[in-house]
Amino acid sequence: MKVAELSNPVKSDWFEDQGLRLDASPYVAGSMKTKKLLEQLPRTQPLASLTAGHNGGIFNGPMFRRIYLTDPEHSVPFLGTKDMMAADLTGLPRLRKSDAESPALAYLQLKPGMTLISCSGFNAGRRAYVRPDMSDCWSSQDTLKVEPDPEKIKSGYLYAFLLSKFGESLVRGSVYGSAVKHIEPHHIAGLPVPRLGTKLEGQIHDLVEECARLRAEFQSSSVSATKDLFTSVGRPELIDVRWHQQERDLGFEVPSVGATSLRALNFAPKARQLLEELGSVPSVKLGEVCSGGQLSRGTRFNRVESNPQHGVQLINQRQSFWLRPEGRWIGTANTPSEVFAQDETILIAARGTLGENEVYCRPILVTGSWLKYAYSEDFLRVGSGDPEVSGAYLFAFFRSEAAFRVLRSLSTGGKQQDIHETLRAEIPVPLASLADRKRIAATVRHAYKCRDEADALEDQALALLTTAIEEAAG
Known part of the structure; x- marks a missing residue:
C-alpha cells in the first residue's frame, strides 16, 4: 500500500x-x-x-x-x-x-x-x-x-x-x-x-534509436537462425508449417496404446506427422542431448520478499518474454541455487493452458545479462550435455513453430497443462552438420548480444535524462 x-x-x-x-x-x-x-x-x-x-x-x-x-x-x-x-x-x-x-x-x-x-x-x-x-x-x-x-x-x-x-x-x-x-x-x-537543449536531446534520441535498431536486429537474427536450421537439414517446409490451414484431427485411430499415455492429444496425427518429418533427417532424441545436462522442471521453494539491495529478481513465465522483466524481488539467503540457470539454458514455459496466444510451450534462452535472474519452477529447463549441440543451436530449433506444435501435443494435465515427462525426452532434434550448427549458434548468440547492448543503451539514455533533470531542478 x-x-x-x-x-x-x-x-x-x-x-x-x-x-x-x-x-x-x-x-x-x-x-x-x-x-x-x-x-x-x-x-x-x-x-x-x-x-x-x-x-x-x-x-x-x-x-x-x-x-x-x-x-x-x-x-x-x-x-x-x-x-x-x-x-x-x-x-x-x-x-x-x-x-x-x-x-x-x-x-x-x-x-x-x-x-x-x-x-x-x-x-x-x-x-x-x-x-x-x-x-x-x-x-x-x-x-x-x-x-x-x-x-x-x-x-x-x-x-x-x-x-x-x-x-x-x-x-x-x-x-x-x-x-x-x-x-x-x-x-x-x-x-x-x-x-x-538540442544537443542533449539529440544524444538521448540517438541512444534510443540505436537501441530500437538492435532490438530489431535481435528479432531478425533469431528468425534467421531458425530458418537456417531447417534449410540446413533439408526441411525448409518446416519453417512455416501453416498449422491452422491443415485439416483438423477430428477422428483418428491409434494402432497401439501403452501405459505412457491414454490422451488423444498425445497421438494427434498432425503432430505425429511433424515428429516423423523431424526424425526423417539426421537427428538425436532430446533426452540423449540432455543426458549429462538438464531436462527437468525447476525446484519449488519458499519466497521471501526482499529489496533490490539484498535480493534477486524472480522471473515468472509471462514476464520472461518481455523486453525488460519486472519480476518481484526475493531474498537470496534461503533461495536454492537451482533457481538460477546455466549459460545457454533454454527455459520453456511448461505450465498453462492451450490458448493460442498463451506463452505455454514457448521458449527463452538464458544468456548474457539474464543470467543474474532467478526463474520460477514453472519453466522446463533444457540444458545440453553434448558439447557439439550447444544451447544456442537447440534454441533455434525450439523457437520454431514446428517445435511449439510438437510440445503442445505432449501436454498432460487438467486445467493447467504440463509437458509429458516421458514423451518430451523422445522429441527428435534435427542435427545439421557441425559447421552449420556452429554458424546457427553464432547467429543466435549475435541476436542476444544485440539485445544486451540495446538494454545497456536504453539505461544510458535514461541515466543521461535523469541526471540532467535533477541537476536542472536542483
Missing part, C-alpha cells in the same frame, strides 16, 4: 490542479511531486503541443469486432497491450487485412518512433517504443499511440522521458478507474515535457 510522504505532504491546491480528483492515485503515486519538480526547470512544454498526426498525435482507437486469420497474405500482425512488451514478435495474432486497411482502422498502423502506452486493464501505463520492424503491425484500442512531431521534438528523447521515473509517475498518476484501470488521450495531453 502506498502512503503520502511526510516530507512531501499532499496540499490543498493540488486538488484543484487535478480537477478535484479525490482518489489517491495522483497524490501518492508521485505524480504531483514530479510535476512540482518539473516546474523548477527552465522550460517545459505540454505533451500535446509536441505531437502531430491523427487526433493531434495522441490517440487510441475505436472498439471493433476482431476477425483473426492465419494466412499472411490476408492478415496483418496485431499488437495488444501485452504483446507490445514482447521481445520476440514472432507468433503475433493476425487481424484481417481488409479490416485493418479500412478507413475506420487504417490509422492504427504503427509508425517507427511512436511511443505506445497501455491504456486499459490492470497494467495500464506501461510504455514501449515502436521499433523499425514493427511498422507492419496494427495496435489495439487498448493502446495509446503518442506520435511526436519531428519538427518539434525527437522521438527517442520523448520516449526516454515517458519511460523514465518522471514519466512513469506522471503516466501512472493519470490512470482512472477502480476495477478496470483506464487512460484516455486527454488525461496525458497536458503532461509537462522538459526541454533540455
Whole structure:
C-alpha cells in the first residue's frame, strides 16, 4: 500500500490542479511531486503541443469486432497491450487485412518512433517504443499511440522521458478507474515535457534509436537462425508449417496404446506427422542431448520478499518474454541455487493452458545479462550435455513453430497443462552438420548480444535524462 510522504505532504491546491480528483492515485503515486519538480526547470512544454498526426498525435482507437486469420497474405500482425512488451514478435495474432486497411482502422498502423502506452486493464501505463520492424503491425484500442512531431521534438528523447521515473509517475498518476484501470488521450495531453537543449536531446534520441535498431536486429537474427536450421537439414517446409490451414484431427485411430499415455492429444496425427518429418533427417532424441545436462522442471521453494539491495529478481513465465522483466524481488539467503540457470539454458514455459496466444510451450534462452535472474519452477529447463549441440543451436530449433506444435501435443494435465515427462525426452532434434550448427549458434548468440547492448543503451539514455533533470531542478 502506498502512503503520502511526510516530507512531501499532499496540499490543498493540488486538488484543484487535478480537477478535484479525490482518489489517491495522483497524490501518492508521485505524480504531483514530479510535476512540482518539473516546474523548477527552465522550460517545459505540454505533451500535446509536441505531437502531430491523427487526433493531434495522441490517440487510441475505436472498439471493433476482431476477425483473426492465419494466412499472411490476408492478415496483418496485431499488437495488444501485452504483446507490445514482447521481445520476440514472432507468433503475433493476425487481424484481417481488409479490416485493418479500412478507413475506420487504417490509422492504427504503427509508425517507427511512436511511443505506445497501455491504456486499459490492470497494467495500464506501461510504455514501449515502436521499433523499425514493427511498422507492419496494427495496435489495439487498448493502446495509446503518442506520435511526436519531428519538427518539434525527437522521438527517442520523448520516449526516454515517458519511460523514465518522471514519466512513469506522471503516466501512472493519470490512470482512472477502480476495477478496470483506464487512460484516455486527454488525461496525458497536458503532461509537462522538459526541454533540455538540442544537443542533449539529440544524444538521448540517438541512444534510443540505436537501441530500437538492435532490438530489431535481435528479432531478425533469431528468425534467421531458425530458418537456417531447417534449410540446413533439408526441411525448409518446416519453417512455416501453416498449422491452422491443415485439416483438423477430428477422428483418428491409434494402432497401439501403452501405459505412457491414454490422451488423444498425445497421438494427434498432425503432430505425429511433424515428429516423423523431424526424425526423417539426421537427428538425436532430446533426452540423449540432455543426458549429462538438464531436462527437468525447476525446484519449488519458499519466497521471501526482499529489496533490490539484498535480493534477486524472480522471473515468472509471462514476464520472461518481455523486453525488460519486472519480476518481484526475493531474498537470496534461503533461495536454492537451482533457481538460477546455466549459460545457454533454454527455459520453456511448461505450465498453462492451450490458448493460442498463451506463452505455454514457448521458449527463452538464458544468456548474457539474464543470467543474474532467478526463474520460477514453472519453466522446463533444457540444458545440453553434448558439447557439439550447444544451447544456442537447440534454441533455434525450439523457437520454431514446428517445435511449439510438437510440445503442445505432449501436454498432460487438467486445467493447467504440463509437458509429458516421458514423451518430451523422445522429441527428435534435427542435427545439421557441425559447421552449420556452429554458424546457427553464432547467429543466435549475435541476436542476444544485440539485445544486451540495446538494454545497456536504453539505461544510458535514461541515466543521461535523469541526471540532467535533477541537476536542472536542483
